[in-house]
Amino acid sequence: xxxxxxxxxxxxxxxxxxxxxxxxxxxxxxxxxxxxxxxxxxxxxxxxxxxxxxxxxxxxxxxxxxxxxxxxxxxxxxxxxxxxxxxxxxxxxxxxxxxxxxxxxxxxxxxxxxxxxxxxxxxxxxxxxxxxxxxxxxxxxxxxxxxxxxxxxxxxxxxxxxxxxxxxxxxxxxxxxxxxxxxxxxxxxxxxxxxxxxxxxxxxxxxxxxxxxxxxxxxxxxxxxxxxxxxxxxxxxxxxxxxxxxxxxxxxxxxxxxxxxxxxxxxxxxxxxxxxxxxxxxxxxxxxxxxxxxxxxxxxxxxxxxxxxxxxxxxxxxxxxxxxxxxxxxxxxxxxxxxxxxxxxxxxxxxxxxxxxxxxxxxxxxxxxxxxxxxxxxxxxxxxxxxxxxxxxxxxxxxxxxxxxxxxxxxxxxxxxxxxxxxxxxxxxxxxxxxxxxxxxxxxxxxxxx
Amino acid sequence: xxxxxxxxxxxxxxxxxxxxxxxxxxxxxxxxxxxxxxxxxxxxxxxxxxxxxxxxxxxxxxxxxxxxxxxxxxxxxxxxxxxxxxxxxxxxxxxxxxxxxxxxxxxxxxxxxxxxxxxxxxxxxxxxxxxxxxxxxxxxxxxxxxxxxxxxxxxxxxxxxxxxxxxxxxxxxxxxxxxxxxxxxxxxxxxxxxxxxxxxxxxxxxxxxxxxxxxxxxxxxxxxxxxxxxxxxxxxxxxxxxxxxxxxx
Numbered sequence: 001x002x003x004x005x006x007x008x009x010x011x012x013x014x015x016x017x018x019x020x021x022x023x024x025x026x027x028x029x030x031x032x033x034x035x036x037x038x039x040x041x042x043x044x045x046x047x048x049x050x051x052x053x054x055x056x057x058x059x060x061x062x063x064x065x066x067x068x069x070x071x072x073x074x075x076x077x078x079x080x081x082x083x084x085x086x087x088x089x090x091x092x093x094x095x096x097x098x099x100x101x102x103x104x105x106x107x108x109x110x111x112x113x114x115x116x117x118x119x120x121x122x123x124x125x126x127x128x129x130x131x132x133x134x135x136x137x138x139x140x141x142x143x144x145x146x147x148x149x150x151x152x153x154x155x156x157x158x159x160x161x162x163x164x165x166x167x168x169x170x171x172x173x174x175x176x177x178x179x180x181x182x183x184x185x186x187x188x189x190x191x192x193x194x195x196x197x198x199x200x201x202x203x204x205x206x207x208x209x210x211x212x213x214x215x216x217x218x219x220x221x222x223x224x225x226x227x228x229x230x231x232x233x234x235x236x237x238x239x240x241x242x243x244x245x246x247x248x249x250x251x252x253x254x255x256x257x258x259x260x261x262x263x264x265x266x267x268x269x270x271x272x273x274x275x276x277x278x279x280x281x282x283x284x285x286x287x288x289x290x291x292x293x294x295x296x297x298x299x300x301x302x303x304x305x306x307x308x309x310x311x312x313x314x315x316x317x318x319x320x321x322x323x324x325x326x327x328x329x330x331x332x333x334x335x336x337x338x339x340x341x342x343x344x345x346x347x348x349x350x351x352x353x354x355x356x357x358x359x360x361x362x363x364x365x366x367x368x369x370x371x372x373x374x375x376x377x378x379x380x381x382x383x384x385x386x387x388x389x390x391x392x393x394x395x396x397x398x399x400x401x402x403x404x405x406x407x408x409x410x411x412x413x414x415x416x417x418x419x420x421x422x423x424x425x426x427x428x429x430x431x432x433x434x435x436x437x438x439x440x441x442x443x444x445x446x447x448x449x450x
Numbered sequence: 451x452x453x454x455x456x457x458x459x460x461x462x463x464x465x466x467x468x469x470x471x472x473x474x475x476x477x478x479x480x481x482x483x484x485x486x487x488x489x490x491x492x493x494x495x496x497x498x499x500x501x502x503x504x505x506x507x508x509x510x511x512x513x514x515x516x517x518x519x520x521x522x523x524x525x526x527x528x529x530x531x532x533x534x535x536x537x538x539x540x541x542x543x544x545x546x547x548x549x550x551x552x553x554x555x556x557x558x559x560x561x562x563x564x565x566x567x568x569x570x571x572x573x574x575x576x577x578x579x580x581x582x583x584x585x586x587x588x589x590x591x592x593x594x595x596x597x598x599x600x601x602x603x604x605x606x607x608x609x610x611x612x613x614x615x616x617x618x619x620x621x622x623x624x625x626x627x628x629x630x631x632x633x634x635x636x637x638x639x640x641x642x643x644x645x646x647x648x649x650x651x652x653x654x655x656x657x658x659x660x661x662x663x664x665x666x667x668x669x670x671x672x673x674x675x676x677x678x679x680x681x682x683x684x685x686x687x688x689x690x691x692x693x694x695x696x697x698x699x
Contacts (some may be wrong), residue, residue: 264666
């Protein structure tokens with residue numbers, strides 16, 4: 001099923017589907033008490049009534065795909081864990097949300113950390129894991145507090161510890177705070193970091209399912225993926241499949257940000273379009289038009305207003321030349337200089353490149369030098385081909401996807417906005433006024449930075 | 451750069467912590483190490499712990515981590531210098547981080563960061579003379595729907611403007627209470643580091659401070675409930691009631 005194409009007829013009540021976010025507006029939404037009032041831990045009870053392999057098959061049949069960017073089927077990841085191998089198995093939740101534009105897991109955990117804890121119970125039961133970890137980025141202390149508290153509450157109420165709910169499952173959860181490194185969102189770098197090392201990606205194979213944490217079979221899943229599992233168990237895979245499309249079923253969090261009238265989290269079936277989301281939420285800020293946007297963070301190629309009707313699911317965004325990624329819809333209006341935007345993202349990738357692979361470490365550095373020159377009006381026409389060439393030398397030629405991510409904004413901005421780069425070069429400077437892009441630009445008494 | 455490279459004779463081993471400090475930290479370290487199947491996994495928490503003790507990762511702190519985990523100081527140094535949250539020199543009580551990744555930068559983060567540098571008279575990574583505020587530009591902090599964002603000791607100060615950010619740092623320097631839009635009343639940088647090491651914040655009310663979810667987090671939910679498309683966040687620019695310092699500097 002796809003959602004209705006006519007936005008003006010379709011009301012938000014019909015287009016949106018709050019599941020994870022359904023009671024985030026309760027005054028104490030993060031507590032166990034609130035969670036239990038909303039069928040909390042019912043999914044785990046249903047899972048415990050099944051055999052672990054049945055749980056894996058059930059999640060696989062539901063069609064749930066990873067919400068951290070790659071979209072790999074969650075149940076299949078669980079199925080890859082070899083059983084009866086005599087080794088400990090680990091579940092590691094990737095809560096290192098750092099992809100520019102991405103802002104879903106942090107508010108999710110702040111509003112309701114128990115949906116993650118329950119999902120971890122179910123996943124651990126399925127893969128036969130007795131020690132699970134949450135790797136939370138360190139820069140979000142308010143979320144760390146609530147995770148500490150949720151785990152404490154879960155132990156006290158018997159949802160963690162020994163023989164949980166009589167299931168025979170023993171589970172401990174360790175909440176682990178990172179220390180500031182985007183690369184640790186890459187699953188193998190995350191595992192190295194969790195082992196107390198520099199967070200640098202590992203060569204695969206072996207994949208984490210075979211040799212992950214401490215070289216033992218390990219599932220690494222995104223927060224939203226795991227937090228979606230309890231509802232699937234509780235309300236059924238058919239219910240889950242009634243939303244979204246055949247290949248991209250279910251609900252998900254779309255994060256609207258930038259020059260929009262109402263930024264925020266919008267939970268909807270997969271396949272909703274940006275036009276629909278903007279249509280229901282008040283559109284772009286008054287008097288302005290959409291220029292470019294990312295479907296899923298800065299590592300997903302830019303799209304433009306031509307792509308407003310692309311269904312935001314894994315297949316359709318891929319067919320449009322980008323990736324669904326983390327569904328981080330960063331929208332920029334006509335006041336924004338695309339060269340400035342891409343330069344800043346590229347500076348980010350250069351800063352965050354872990355240095356392991358030469359193409360990424362060196363390539364991102366040189367991209368920054370060229371882009372800064374172009375932005376400052378000191379570029380040459382030949383630099384544009386050089387940018388594309390360097391990006392091509394990074395893309396697909398490093399251990400992990402950070403390099404590919406760095407190449408994405410370069411390729412896509414040259415594809416859609418080459419003229420704007422040329423304008424910077426010919427005009428020997430940036431034709432945009434950055435003060436017009438600020439949120440206060442259109443206020444009656446604009447602030448003037450001294 | 452402030453980190454000068456010195457060649458010549460290797461440094462002497464770092465001094466140890468005083469006995470009573472060491473005993474206290476060893477008890478903390480034992481708790482942290484006990485949470486992992488493999489000792490070395492406690493290294494990042496231990497580095498947060500020594501940072502909580504001294505405000506940055508000192509050579510003494512590195513020695514302590516190495517001894518607890520059976521590593522060399524070189525191995526610990528290699529890890530601590532990889533991660534941006536570990537300071538290599540003393541900073542202020544309040545770390546003020548302005549997001550200047552693309553989205554926040556475009557929406558006003560660049561203007562805020564520029565204005566704060568001028569207002570405080572410090573550059574990126576520098577601390578005010580009174581030792582209160584260390585100013586930094588930071589990368590995307592997963593709060594893009596609240597842009598432009600400023601973090602103080604890793605608590606969220608959402609929807610900032612040049613004026614609100616100036617007032618924020620003035621209040622911090624004057625010792626006035628400031629409350630994050632999402633997060634708990636501020637503690638010092640070192641106290642924050644102890645939470646990051648893995649010791650829950652024991653202050654009454656800290657967990658529930660600032661409520662369940664911020665306004666932008668609830669934007670979709672409210673629409674789905676038929677509450678209509680209206681401005682859900684604080685009106686941009688927020689917050690409204692502040693003494694203006696326009697034209698200063």
